[in-house]
Amino acid sequence: MNRIKQKLSENKKLLSIYFTAGYPKLDDTVEILQQLEKSGVDMVEIGLPFSDPLADGPTIQASSQEALKNGMTTDLLFQQLKDVRKIVSIPLIIMGYFNPMLQFGVENFCKKCAEVSIDGLILPDLPLAEYEEHYAEIFKKHGLLNIFLITPQTSEERIRQIDNTSEGFIYMVSSASVTGSSDGFGKEQESYFERIASMKLNSPLIVGFGISDSKSFQQATKHTNGAIIGSAFIKMLSEKGFAGISSFIKSIR
Amino acid sequence: MANPNTTQYSILNTQYSILNTQYSILNTQNMNYNVNEKGYYGEFGGAYIPEMLYPNVEELRQNYLKVMAEESFQKEFHELLKDYVGRPTPLYFAKRLSEKYNTKIYLKREDLCHTGAHKVNNTIGQILMAKRLGKTRIIAETGAGQHGVATATVCALMGLECIVFMGDVDIKRQAPNVARMKMLGAKVVPATSGSKTLKDATNEAIRDWINNPVDTHYIIGSVVGPHPYPDMVARFQSVVSEEIKLQLNEKEGRENPDFVVACVGGGSNAAGAFYHYLETLEVGIIAVEAAGKGVDSGESAATSALGKVGIIHGSKTLLMQTADGQITEPHSISAGLDYPGVGPMHANLFASGRGEFISITDDEAMEAGLELCKLEGIIPAIESSHALAIFENRKFKKDDVIVVNLSGRGDKDLDTYIKYFNL
Numbered sequence: 001m002n003r004i005k006q007k008l009s010e011n012k013k014l015l016s017i018y019f020t021a022g023y024p025k026l027d028d029t030v031e032i033l034q035q036l037e038k039s040g041v042d043m044v045e046i047g048l049p050f051s052d053p054l055a056d057g058p059t060i061q062a063s064s065q066e067a068l069k070n071g072m073t074t075d076l077l078f079q080q081l082k083d084v085r086k087i088v089s090i091p092l093i094i095m096g097y098f099n100p101m102l103q104f105g106v107e108n109f110c111k112k113c114a115e116v117s118i119d120g121l122i123l124p125d126l127p128l129a130e131y132e133e134h135y136a137e138i139f140k141k142h143g144l145l146n147i148f149l150i151t152p153q154t155s156e157e158r159i160r161q162i163d164n165t166s167e168g169f170i171y172m173v174s175s176a177s178v179t180g181s182s183d184g185f186g187k188e189q190e191s192y193f194e195r196i197a198s199m200k201l202n203s204p205l206i207v208g209f210g211i212s213d214s215k216s217f218q219q220a221t222k223h224t225n226g227a228i229i230g231s232a233f234i235k236m237l238s239e240k241g242f243a244g245i246s247s248f249i250k251s252i253r
Numbered sequence: 254m255a256n257p258n259t260t261q262y263s264i265l266n267t268q269y270s271i272l273n274t275q276y277s278i279l280n281t282q283n284m285n286y287n288v289n290e291k292g293y294y295g296e297f298g299g300a301y302i303p304e305m306l307y308p309n310v311e312e313l314r315q316n317y318l319k320v321m322a323e324e325s326f327q328k329e330f331h332e333l334l335k336d337y338v339g340r341p342t343p344l345y346f347a348k349r350l351s352e353k354y355n356t357k358i359y360l361k362r363e364d365l366c367h368t369g370a371h372k373v374n375n376t377i378g379q380i381l382m383a384k385r386l387g388k389t390r391i392i393a394e395t396g397a398g399q400h401g402v403a404t405a406t407v408c409a410l411m412g413l414e415c416i417v418f419m420g421d422v423d424i425k426r427q428a429p430n431v432a433r434m435k436m437l438g439a440k441v442v443p444a445t446s447g448s449k450t451l452k453d454a455t456n457e458a459i460r461d462w463i464n465n466p467v468d469t470h471y472i473i474g475s476v477v478g479p480h481p482y483p484d485m486v487a488r489f490q491s492v493v494s495e496e497i498k499l500q501l502n503e504k505e506g507r508e509n510p511d512f513v514v515a516c517v518g519g520g521s522n523a524a525g526a527f528y529h530y531l532e533t534l535e536v537g538i539i540a541v542e543a544a545g546k547g548v549d550s551g552e553s554a555a556t557s558a559l560g561k562v563g564i565i566h567g568s569k570t571l572l573m574q575t576a577d578g579q580i581t582e583p584h585s586i587s588a589g590l591d592y593p594g595v596g597p598m599h600a601n602l603f604a605s606g607r608g609e610f611i612s613i614t615d616d617e618a619m620e621a622g623l624e625l626c627k628l629e630g631i632i633p634a635i636e637s638s639h640a641l642a643i644f645e646n647r648k649f650k651k652d653d654v655i656v657v658n659l660s661g662r663g664d665k666d667l668d669t670y671i672k673y674f675n676l
Contacts, residue, residue, distance in 0.1 A: 051447065051579040052565070054459050055303040061446050073577045098301060099564040103578030124303040125564065149304040153466050158307070173305060176466045 003091035003119045004145055004168045007042055008204045014226025015217070015252060016043040016206060017233050018095060020063040021080070022072025023049070024238060029080045033088045035242055039249035041090065045122060045228065048077060048096030055124045057180035059231035063238075074104045081116040093147065095122040106135055110142040120145035120168050128162060136165075147171050152192045159199065166203040171228070172196060174210045174220065180231025185210065185219045197223035217252050286531040286607050288487075288598070292480025295605060297597035300479035302567045305463040309471075310567075312386065314481045320385050321378075321488065333377050334492060337410070338367045340374075342493075344500035344656070349628040356649040359510070360631070360659045361497055363522060370634065370661030371490060371522045372403035376472055378489030380407040383470035390414045390469040394458040396423055396451035396518075397588030397665060398430025399634075400474030405439035415439040418457040420450035423588065430665060448582045451592055455566050475519025476596035479567030483524075483596050490525025497656055498529055505654055512537040512649070515658040516639040517610075518554070518590035520599045522660035527602070537609065539647075540599055541640045543585035544612035554583035555612035556595040557603045565594040571603065586615035586669065587635035589661070613642040619673050621645065622663065634661030635669060 007014060017036055021029050029046065036044055049064035049072050056064070077094075084092070094113065101109045101123065113121070121144055126135070131146060139146050145168035150159050152175060162170060174189055189210075196205060207220035212232035220227040229252065236248045292298050292314070300310055320326055334340040342362045351358045363371040376393075383391060391413050395401030401417040408415035417434055421443040424431055434441050447453040455473075462471045476483040476490075498508040513530055515523035517540045530536040545553035553559060560571035565580060572594035573581045585591045595603075602608030613621075622638030625631050633641065637660045649655060663670065670676060 051581075052452065052456055054456055054566075055305060055463065057460070058446070065447065068579060075577075097564075099574070099580070100578035102563055103561070103574065103576065124305075125301045125567070127300060127302065127307075130299065130301070151305050151308075151466075153308040154304065155308070176305065177464050178305075178460045181464070 002143060002145060002168070003089075004043065004093070007091050008169060008225060013221040014042040014206060015040075015249070016045060016226060016228040017041050018045040018047055018228055018230030019233060019237065020047040020049055020060065020067050021077050022067030022070050023063040023234070024066070024241070026070040026072060027080065029077065030084055030087070031242060032245070033084060033092070035245040036249070037088050037090050039246045040253070041249055042226065043091045043093065045093045045095040045230070046077070048074060048094055048100060050097040050100055053097060055178055057178040057231060059180040059234050063234050074100050074109070078112045078116055081118070085117045091119045092117070093120040093122055094118055098123050098126045107138050110138050110144055113144055114142040118144065120147055122147045122171060124149060128165060132165060149173050150196070152176055152188075156199070159196070159201070163201040163203050169204040169206045169225065170201065172205050172207045172224065174207050177209060179209050181210065184216050190219070193220070193223045214252050286598070286602060286605070288480070288484040292484070294597045294601035296562070297568070297570045297600040297604070298480055298483060299569050300567055301564045301569060302479045303463070305466070306459070306479070306567070309462060309466055310479050313485070316386060317382065317481050317485050320382055326381060326385065329381055330378055334374065338373050338377065339365060340492065341496045341500070342366060344497060344504065346504065347629050350625065350644075353628065354644040354649065355651055357652065357654045358644070359501065359504070359654070359656045361493060361526065361656055363493065363658060363660050364631070364633065364637065364662035368399070368403050368406050369664060370399050370403070371493065371525060371658075372400045372474060373406065374492055374525065375474065375486050375489040375521060376400070376403040376407045379470070379472045379485070380411050380413070382485070383413070383472070384411060386470065388468060388470035390416070390465065391472055392416045392418065392458050392461050392469055393472045393474060394418050394451065394454040395474065396420070396454065396591060398423070398427040398434065399589060399661060399665065401439070401441070402430055402433045402437070404472050404474070405434040405437035408439060409437045416461070417441050418444050418454040418461065420444045420448070420454045422449040423451065423454070427588065427665070450582070451588070452580065452582075459566065475521040475592075476524040476598055477519045477566055477568055477570075477594060483568065483598055486521055487524040487528055487598060490521050491528035493522070493525035493658060494527065494529040497526070501654070501656065507654070509533055509536045510654040510656045512539055512653065512655045513658070514539040514541065514640050514643060514655060516541045516543075516590060516636050516660060517595060517599055518543070518592045518636065519594070520596040522658050524596060524598055526656070526658035531607075538602060538607060539609045539611060539643060540602065541643055542610060542612045543587060543590035543618070543639055544614045545584040545586070547614055548612055552584035553612070554585040554590050554592065556593065557610040558612055560595070568594070568597050570594050570597045570600040586618065587639065587666075589634070589636040590639065611643055611646060613639045613646065617642040617645065619670075622670070623674065631659070632663035633659055634663050635666045637661055
């Protein structure tokens with residue numbers, strides 16, 4: 001069974017962490033993964049840095065740029081992850097933009113993911129229709145779950161469509177925003193979380209964007225299956241380094 | 254210059270042709286070089302956008318052809334093009350330039366448009382589109398500032414809020430256009446991410462649209478971005494080739510030149526000049542790109558020569574990138590051509606062989622610009638100077654009829670001309 005599905009079946013509120021591969025230092029990837037698992041994180045999204053991250057706010061833009069400056073590449077990420085499964089067993093997802101994957105070759109990229117036991121992919125700018133028409137078969141062949149996003153503006157009809165195509169979970173973008181730009185949630189988000197939960201979708205819901213602390217984590221997971229923290233974790237990492245990971249994670253739950 | 258009767262005719266004709274083009278989208282078998290019903294030009298185009306943008310782009314996709322076909326839209330659009338922009342722009346026979354190169358050269362004088370370039374054809378169309386979609390807030394990206402000025406202008410005209418994203422580096426080197434935008438009531442927001450130029454200004458505009466999905470319309474300045482933008486912008490700019498056909502018929506007794514020539518950055522002026530000739534194979538299409546300091550110098554913007562298929566700003570097209578798929582910084586002396594991608598229509602013209610692509614260096618363009626000043630008394634934008642430089646690089650026959658789209662005037666480039674020629 002795919003590790004993501006297994007984790008989702010555990011019936012707890014999942015805490016997932018996003019970080020940018022190659023940041024703060026080029027070779028930090030595996031060390032960060034290990035620390036996150038040790039601290040009790042349920043799932044990790046490894047960000048493959050891109051020069052033009054359209055859906056990201058200043059924090060992830062900066063970490064991506066820094067990672068590229070450090071020399072991060074797609075090839076290098078797969079090298080770094082070669083033996084990761086000897087030490088890390090939680091679900092691992094690669095999150096990145098479509099162009100670097102396209103240049104690497106979609107088939108080749110998926111094959112490499114399978115080799116290092118990646119469980120799923122999040123590609124914000126690969127549209128549903130393109131995925132279904134050209135790439136779904138390849139993803140499936142290599143056992144990769146493709147995670148789709150919905151937002152407060154996504155129509156009910158499209159949410160149903162995404163739900164039918166989704167295999168792992170649906171990534172629920174908390175508000176109309178890029179990453180890292182919200183301070184806590186108000187009534188608007190609360191009713192959006194409730195509205196989607198009441199749709200009784202087949203796919204579990206995991207909330208991302210704007211979650212930074214225990215309070216926003218609680219709010220985001222009240223009606224859903226979990227939440228993802230990205231920018232706030234990266235900020236912490238730039239300030240405190242590895243030493244801060246454990247206490248940051250503990251402060252969330 | 255076309256007489257009033259011709260203008261009248263061209264308005265009706267344009268109305269007809271937009272409907273006609275819409276019809277031909279349904280009959281794609283004869284359309285090899287225009288967009289298909291899925292938003293692709295050959296393998297290029299599509300809408301590779303984050304889900305956050307899907308509702309906005311989908312709203313536009315579902316409505317743009319319908320809105321453009323409305324009689325009230327056509328009427329308002331063409332009245333503004335005529336009375337506010339100053340269309341039709343002349344098709345001018347450049348006698349001395351023709352003599353020098355021993356061929357027949359016509360210049361389509363888009364430089365005489367209000368605000369100084371063809372850009373305003375598109376911003377007029379899009380502001381009317383935005384109003385019909387009920388949007389109250391307008392955002393735009395700009396490189397040199399021409400599209401920013403054209404957007405600020407139409408926002409002032411319609412009384413809509415206007416925010417223009419501009420690379421921090423460009424703000425510093427294009428001060429007069431920044432001042433123009435401010436005078437026109439726009440807010441200019443510096444893009445401080447990445448390389449702080451046009452590509453990053455575009456990223457910032459897209460991020461703003463993600464953050465403001467309901468009340469905001471994004472006026473993209475070129476035939477780039479997710480479908481339907483490349484097609485919509487091309488249709489608004491298609492008035493250029495529409496007029497060329499009528500005007501050339503008057504002057505030469507033929508609608509079709511042997512060649513139509515335009516510079517290509519993102520490619521909006523070229524899309525307008527090529528539009529009604531795309532499927533007319535007897536008309537040669539020549540797209541001129543900026544080689545910068547030379548195609549192999551590492552400082553170039555010649556996308557067809559240096560680019561590979563990839564995704565930029567929501568479109569699958571040719572773009573300059575590293576082997577690892579990171580988008581690289583282009584270089585051109587002309588800010589308007591300084592873009593690492595090219596519109597999907599042009600990528601397809603290149604890949605299919607329908608278009609001839611030529612790259613012109615900074616130096617060649619500057620010389621050609623100065624030559625037009627001396628021979629014809631016209632100071633061209635440096636973008637347009639690239640198109641003019643083909644006459645030193647490519648031979649034409651004596652009786653060839655060539656239309657060069659003179660996309661903009663050189664006022665905005667005086668500083669660059671002054672420094673380059675030590676004037």
